[in-house]
Amino acid sequence: MIYAANPYICSFRTIMAQKPSIPKGTRDFSPAQVARRNYIIDTIKQSFTRYGFQPIETPSMENSSTLMGKYGEEGDRLIFKILNSGDFMKNIKDFSEIVFGKDFETEYTESEVSGMPVTTGKISDIDSNKLSTFISEKALRYDLTVPFARYVVQHQNEIELPFKRYQIQPVWRADRPQKGRYREFYQCDADVVGSDSLWQEAEFIQLYDQVFTDLGLKGTTIKVNNRKILAGIAEVMNAQEKLIDFTVALDKLDKIGEEKVKEEMLEKGISEEAIEKLAPIFRLRGSFQEQIDQLKELLVTSEAGQQGIKELSFIQQIIDANPLQTAKLELDVTLARGLNYYTGAIFEVSAPAGVKMGSIGGGGRYDDLAGIFGRDDISGVGISFGLDRIYLVMEELQLFPETVTANTKVLFINFGEAEAGYAFTAVQQLRNKKINAELYPDAAKMKKQMTYADRRDIPFVVLAGTNEISDKTYTLKNMKTGEQQTLVLKDLVEKLSF
């Protein structure tokens, strides 16, 4: 449908002339793709809701001040900024800041015109970064966490704590596009704020298992760790002040192996003696419980370490009492993921063995969110599902059920006005029974209509000509088997209702 009153005609011709394309890193989704994506999203939503999470939605654009500075320098660069509307240059009061920002002071002169300083200078010297703060006040959402924090603070009087929210919306990042990395993609997040209970961690593990089970994605591994374990290890190594360097290196154990990890630690100034103490960590093996037992000994002198072990044990105990359906819980002391903000549990989900894919989900606890709520007892914990990666894994493993389609089930062939009228009554009856039905709009050649049904993968076709009309019947053709049946309307509806 068209809204604005305007000469569309020439505009469409223009589009045609332009060889249309979309910005790099963005995607069009075909009907089949939308159906499959919605299948994943609906499955996730269903579990979110069953676990007591409630949906919120926030605007695509936030005030720049809400987003800028929240994701580090790199993040700021990757935020899509929206140009102010109208004559945005005219509204800039203080030009000097834009150009003088770059130490070009000597090159510029300021003269007083109508009480306002006028800056003149080489336009090519204008600092893009500085200019953007003058000509852009809004930016596109970069993730769902900062908008969530903003929402919680802004609506704190309407919210009951603990607040369990989920949010499934697109985010935008001006990242260099590559396979599996897009400039517009969906995040599917569930978070709880307002409780530091470890029951939440256990519930999130159950939730992951439920969603992947519902999707038929068997054999996922939910890896857990705890920042306190990492802190404990660093303490025992006497390398507390190198905690980040140490964990960044340890996190790579899977990919680069023990020797390279040690090399990196040495480079970062961690002593050989300390690394020696780390040896048992490299060799942690066995079940969750066996690893816990080994850690207990290793970290006997670290209070933080013992606390981390206690937390992991609590979670393990709940999962033992309520076993997972298809996922496997695994302790992975090398797991770090943005250690900077996780303060307790850390989660990461791997695709089933054999599928080459990074993590398909992750999360953790971030206790230090508390401060913003003006109370000290508020903590946050959350998980995220990687929609695009889950899609790719399911496609690779051919896990999408055939029924996942928004397709039409039956096409009625159009033989002319009277026949179409006769067909339409049946079409409407089928639709009332929630069956997706179409009447071919034109009395085109039979072959053309059949080809349409075929190319659209419509499984059934109904033919109703003069004979059927006089017999009050419909001829149903199965497009796969070629089988034909002549049925009265009631039987036709029943046949297509299975």
Place this chain on the structure above:
Amino acid sequence: MIYAANPYICSFRTIMAQKPSIPKGTRDFSPAQVARRNYIIDTIKQSFTRYGFQPIETPSMENSSTLMGKYGEEGDRLIFKILNSGDFMKNIKDFSEIVFGKDFETEYTESEVSGMPVTTGKISDIDSNKLSTFISEKALRYDLTVPFARYVVQHQNEIELPFKRYQIQPVWRADRPQKGRYREFYQCDADVVGSDSLWQEAEFIQLYDQVFTDLGLKGTTIKVNNRKILAGIAEVMNAQEKLIDFTVALDKLDKIGEEKVKEEMLEKGISEEAIEKLAPIFRLRGSFQEQIDQLKELLVTSEAGQQGIKELSFIQQIIDANPLQTAKLELDVTLARGLNYYTGAIFEVSAPAGVKMGSIGGGGRYDDLAGIFGRDDISGVGISFGLDRIYLVMEELQLFPETVTANTKVLFINFGEAEAGYAFTAVQQLRNKKINAELYPDAAKMKKQMTYADRRDIPFVVLAGTNEISDKTYTLKNMKTGEQQTLVLKDLVEKLSF
């Protein structure tokens, strides 16, 4: 969940310090609002699918060249433009165009530096419009029609014609926000391209009726007109060259009355004699058929008019044979809606009488889209649902079913570790039965937990302490009636499954 590795902690504190807000014209949606919006969207989607429409999705951002110039000058101004990433000023090759665009040539000097002309001048003279074409290559979707046209052309080899697509996605407009008008809002469109069959028009009327019936929104009026009727009237009045002025004035008949409409026509240079001929149009009364009969006589000399009557009659005949469930079909010869692009049928849906609200849906046929497909026999027709207005109407008429909520059905009170463990087994069983269940995460005071259930509008609470554990029972409390029952797990699940 948090993705980027960064110091979130201080950033959240910053948000708190900022008194957070969102850009004007945008909205946060609470859980209750999201549930209600999704109820409307899901109802619309369901009918779209049953009528054979398939979903597509297009990126939020399009290349500026795809959008600019498609919605007229006013539209171009209302398109949100996205600032290029990186050092966008450095990448501008030709500065002279930006400043010289405004006839400031004499004020500027160009000097040759390293083979490139360098423009110097007053920064305040930079033309915002010209500059934006240099620093912005992408823009936010303004409607769903231009992206759809772009999609059809770009994917023409993958698409079967007639192509029936629906699309439900947000669009953005830098309009002045006011009651019911937002800068970010959803459009819900269904269009068919590739057939000029009038069956489509009839189907769209049925589709409107189905959706509003499903929503419980009885008493809507689907008004139809046809551009050929309007052209016929203008022809009979001998005012063909004033067709637009004439219809713009006629469109206001409802609002300003006959006298004011005549005045406006006179002002626009339509002769008194012509307006006199229009008199019977102002007095068209009676049923669809009666109005058609009167029009037949009035437009007897106009070929276009007769064609329009024929088309409307065809549609009327189909609707007569397949009566609408709750909507009323009405012929409204004053209906024009963007006449510039509609070439055949024109639709508009009014809310039930008594509700003050503009149209809650609209659409029409736009035959002249054909050209872009490189064939002459391709035509488009579509309709749109006004989500925000439908929401307001349903809220005013209290039509949202109580069951439309993403809320939790039962909260288990947490009395401590052992009790919580006992409760959790039941929670998981309920969730497996698709019942939304929560365990309060902390062993907080009973009163606090009950208050939480109350404020969250959770209808049931389960209490399971030492007694229940030893009896293997659960005590279920109805929060509305206060009624309590002690049940074994099987009965609890059954009781909550209704």
